Amino acid sequence: MGHTRRTPIRPDPALASYGVETLRRGPLRRMLRWGGFAFVLATALLFVGFLRFADSVTTLKPPAEPKADAIVVLTGGYQRIDQAVELLEKGAGKRLLISGVHPSTTPGQIRKTTSAPADLFDCCVDIGYDAIDTIGNAQEAANWIHAKGYKSVLVVTNNYHMPRSLAELAYVDADTQFIPYPVVNSDLKTRAWFTDPNALRVMLAEYAKVLLAGARNITGFGRHPGLRSASITGPS
Numbered sequence: 001m002g003h004t005r006r007t008p009i010r011p012d013p014a015l016a017s018y019g020v021e022t023l024r025r026g027p028l029r030r031m032l033r034w035g036g037f038a039f040v041l042a043t044a045l046l047f048v049g050f051l052r053f054a055d056s057v058t059t060l061k062p063p064a065e066p067k068a069d070a071i072v073v074l075t076g077g078y079q080r081i082d083q084a085v086e087l088l089e090k091g092a093g094k095r096l097l098i099s100g101v102h103p104s105t106t107p108g109q110i111r112k113t114t115s116a117p118a119d120l121f122d123c124c125v126d127i128g129y130d131a132i133d134t135i136g137n138a139q140e141a142a143n144w145i146h147a148k149g150y151k152s153v154l155v156v157t158n159n160y161h162m163p164r165s166l167a168e169l170a171y172v173d174a175d176t177q178f179i180p181y182p183v184v185n186s187d188l189k190t191r192a193w194f195t196d197p198n199a200l201r202v203m204l205a206e207y208a209k210v211l212l213a214g215a216r217n218i219t220g221f222g223r224h225p226g227l228r229s230a231s232i233t234g235p236s
């Protein structure tokens with residue numbers, strides 16, 4: 001009895017390609033799904049972080065009876081300087097550093113804008129011309145603090161600028177006690193600042209800078225001296 005020869009079954013190319021494509025799509029879909037979850041989680045964390053940042057800024061208040069060895073004001077508006085000089089006059093600190101002043105600005109010009117007595121400026125006010133940004137403010141202030149031997153310092157700047165300023169100061173000088181004295185331009189707590197495009201833009205921009213400063217201080221990547229003297233002399 002003869003044997004019937006069977007024709008070998010060949011896989012359907014369409015089915016084979018479908019199987020390969022399915023294997024390819026599986027990991028891809030998982031990657032996209034987990035990537036989507038990660039994006040949503042990161043967005044939620046950033047949003048929650050911004051709400052916490054905004055709450056800390058809008059509720060920040062100056063101490064009722066400010067007192068420290070010295071006072072540092074970070075330039076960015078004469079209202080800050082006026083407040084710092086007023087604190088000096090009241091005896092909240094022994095000496096004042098105005099950090100980040102433009103080289104073309106004279107001490108006399110600053111004194112006239114504050115209407116402070118000339119003898120107060122002559123005896124107790126130092127002008128810092130070296131800092132070009134907040135990083136430089138912190139370094140310039142730390143150099144001044146160490147030279148004078150101060151242990152506690154009142155930090156005068158705008159409320160929205162305070163978290164980043166304190167972070168930069170603590171990074172370069174962990175031994176000094178920095179006491180925040182925020183300058184409040186407007187009542188952000190009761191005012192619906194989030195409906196004001198300008199206020200919202202400032203808050204978002206400052207929050208982004210706080211995040212970048214935190215990442216830079218942790219990793220050390222992208223950190224620069226922030227001082228005019230460093231840019232002139234270059235790296236040693």
